[in-house]
Amino acid sequence: MALAKDYASVMGRSNDIMKKALGLDYATYESGSVAFDYDSLMADTGYTLEEINKIQSKTAVGNTPLIELRNLTALSRKYAKPGYGARIFAKDEAANASGSFKARRAACAVAHAKKLGYKGVIAATSGNYGAAVASQAAMQGLKCIVVQECFDSNGVGQPEIVEKARACEAYGAEVIQLTVGPELFYTFLSVLEDTGYFNASLYSPFGIAGIETLGYEIAMQCRELLGKDPEMVVCTNAGGGMMTGTARGLIKAGATNTQLVAASIDLTGLHMASDAQFNKKSCTTGHTGFGVPYATDPDHSDVPRSAARPLRYMDRYVTVTQGEVMYMTEALANLEGLERGPAGNTALAAAFSLAQDLPEDAVIVISETEYTGAGKHVQPQLSFARENGIDIHFGDPATEDKPGVNVILPMTPGHIKYKEADINRFRASLIKKAIKAHCPDVTKLTQADLEFLAVEVKRDVDFVKEVIATL
Amino acid sequence: MAKKGDWVRIHATVLKAEERTAKLPEDTQKCDLEMWTKGFLQDETAEIGDMVTVETAVGRLEKGELIEVNPYWSHSYGTFVPELVQIDKQLREALFGGEE
Numbered sequence: 001m002a003l004a005k006d007y008a009s010v011m012g013r014s015n016d017i018m019k020k021a022l023g024l025d026y027a028t029y030e031s032g033s034v035a036f037d038y039d040s041l042m043a044d045t046g047y048t049l050e051e052i053n054k055i056q057s058k059t060a061v062g063n064t065p066l067i068e069l070r071n072l073t074a075l076s077r078k079y080a081k082p083g084y085g086a087r088i089f090a091k092d093e094a095a096n097a098s099g100s101f102k103a104r105r106a107a108c109a110v111a112h113a114k115k116l117g118y119k120g121v122i123a124a125t126s127g128n129y130g131a132a133v134a135s136q137a138a139m140q141g142l143k144c145i146v147v148q149e150c151f152d153s154n155g156v157g158q159p160e161i162v163e164k165a166r167a168c169e170a171y172g173a174e175v176i177q178l179t180v181g182p183e184l185f186y187t188f189l190s191v192l193e194d195t196g197y198f199n200a201s202l203y204s205p206f207g208i209a210g211i212e213t214l215g216y217e218i219a220m221q222c223r224e225l226l227g228k229d230p231e232m233v234v235c236t237n238a239g240g241g242m243m244t245g246t247a248r249g250l251i252k253a254g255a256t257n258t259q260l261v262a263a264s265i266d267l268t269g270l271h272m273a274s275d276a277q278f279n280k281k282s283c284t285t286g287h288t289g290f291g292v293p294y295a296t297d298p299d300h301s302d303v304p305r306s307a308a309r310p311l312r313y314m315d316r317y318v319t320v321t322q323g324e325v326m327y328m329t330e331a332l333a334n335l336e337g338l339e340r341g342p343a344g345n346t347a348l349a350a351a352f353s354l355a356q357d358l359p360e361d362a363v364i365v366i367s368e369t370e371y372t373g374a375g376k377h378v379q380p381q382l383s384f385a386r387e388n389g390i391d392i393h394f395g396d397p398a399t400e401d402k403p404g405v406n407v408i409l410p411m412t413p414g415h416i417k418y419k420e421a422d423i424n425r426f427r428a429s430l431i432k433k434a435i436k437a438h439c440p441d442v443t444k445l446t447q448a449d450l451e452f453l454a455v456e457v458k459r460d461v462d463f464v465k466e467v468i469a470t471l
Numbered sequence: 472m473a474k475k476g477d478w479v480r481i482h483a484t485v486l487k488a489e490e491r492t493a494k495l496p497e498d499t500q501k502c503d504l505e506m507w508t509k510g511f512l513q514d515e516t517a518e519i520g521d522m523v524t525v526e527t528a529v530g531r532l533e534k535g536e537l538i539e540v541n542p543y544w545s546h547s548y549g550t551f552v553p554e555l556v557q558i559d560k561q562l563r564e565a566l567f568g569g570e571e
Contacts, residue, residue: 007492071566074566075565144529150507153505169528172528174529175509176506176508178506178507181499182495183485183493186485186486194531195529195531271496273495273499275496331562334563380546386552393554409554412565
């Protein structure tokens with residue numbers, strides 16, 4: 001008998017569909033309360049760093065160059081007090097097959113799908129991950145479907161996302177494109193159910209384990225080149241995978257004194273599920289619209305428990321503006337001769353300013369660059385913004401920036417200034433959401449729950465108790 | 472007119488506005504959830520606007536309204552943004568200007 005494919009029926013079968021599509025039963029890691037066994041979930045993926053390295057070295061992924069951005073460092077120092085201005089390095093992840101660090105996640109997810117005997121893989125993503133999965137599927141001989149949110153109700157596509165669809169098709173994938181809305185998940189589940197393909201989720205343990213090599217390489221390359229670990233690593237933050245995987249890799253390399261900074265473009269005030277505001281964004285990823293909700297509620301993703309848990313690892317969370325990122329992207333091309341996509345440069349804009357707080361002998365690494373192309377480039381993204389009524393002018397981003405209304409290009413490089421976000425507020429938010437979802441009666445919280453939550457937010461049990469006292 | 476085997480783009484409505492029960496902002500609530508995909512036309516012949524079936528790149532059969540035959544990408548590098556050449560000039564002056 002054919003299964004009912006209406007919205008309620010498909011969503012109702014979500015758990016079963018997921019279990020089949022991941023070859024993994026998350027229930028085995030649950031405690032029945034707030035806590036779940038994250039370490040076992042990650043360990044049971046069965047992939048050590050060496051094994052991942054083996055998979056990635058066969059699939060044109062990893063061992064990307066670490067490039068010192070000497071001119072940007074020199075420029076940054078002009079705005080720092082004497083003796084300050086850390087050396088800025090970029091991990092050139094655009095050198096991966098498919099042009100972004102997402103290839104690291106995809107290589108492992110696709111290899112795992114192949115090992116388990118799936119005929120194809122599906123990913124729900126409007127980002128670089130689609131091209132990464134499509135490229136890896138092509139390489140490893142599996143079929144691939146990418147489901148993306150791409151158009152507003154007038155059928156106008158975000159140029160940055162349209163380009164990613166083109167790339168997916170170039171790698172032989174089918175691209176299912178949708179208008180704005182979270183019911184993308186319904187289409188995704190329905191196609192998963194019909195095809196029996198593997199859910200190559202961005203948030204599976206296989207995907208996150210794939211990023212660990214990035215953090216590991218950063219530590220090893222810094223030691224070889226500079227004789228020390230970097231003082232700071234800045235990660236562009238959206239779904240939290242980059243921060244999680246990079247941090248885990250750094251820790252596995254023994255680089256435990258490196259400060260980990262998450263950076264997102266501030267899109268405060270824009271609703272991510274709004275049809276009218278969809279094309280008012282001048283960037284489609286690396287922004288707070290993903291970064292904050294995924295950090296504070298990692299499990300609202302497309303798997304029961306996300307392996308990307310960035311608040312476990314980050315020490316600071318800073319924001320920059322769309323105009324600052326566009327400006328830095330132009331600077332990377334003009335002063336360093338590296339033409340790369342804007343989204344990956346969120347961390348670079350933050351690093352340019354963060355470097356000025358650190359002495360000249362300190363080292364900052366930004367963990368990625370991404371490929372650029374038609375649509376996914378400063379020029380089309382700014383001209384698209386202008387067509388959509390966005391006011392673009394030179395000014396002071398710190399005082400004038402209004403996401404969805406304007407893009408303020410810094411009037412001088414000295415006007416690129418990160419803003420420190422209140423990370424403790426995000427930590428408190430995670431604790432509150434986790435309790436609300438899994439154990440609303442706080443009197444029933446166990447010691448294991450308290451300890452779990454402390455690790456979830458990189459603080460101690462007393463911090464967790466203080467937050468609970470405010471409930 | 473399109474014929475069987477042509478590569479075409481189709482459009483379908485996944486959920487009508489009134490069927491959307493997810494938590495949505497008001498503006499999105501008023502819109503249908505729409506879908507586009509591409510594939511080889513399965514019908515013998517079809518005109519733009521006809522309901523057709525396609526076989527997609529992975530071999531899936533999908534139904535929808537025929538909207539484009541031989542679809543191609545038209546996204547680009549956009550139109551001239553005068554600020555960009557100003558940034559380039561400013562950056563070079565800021566880094567190299569005033570130095571012998």
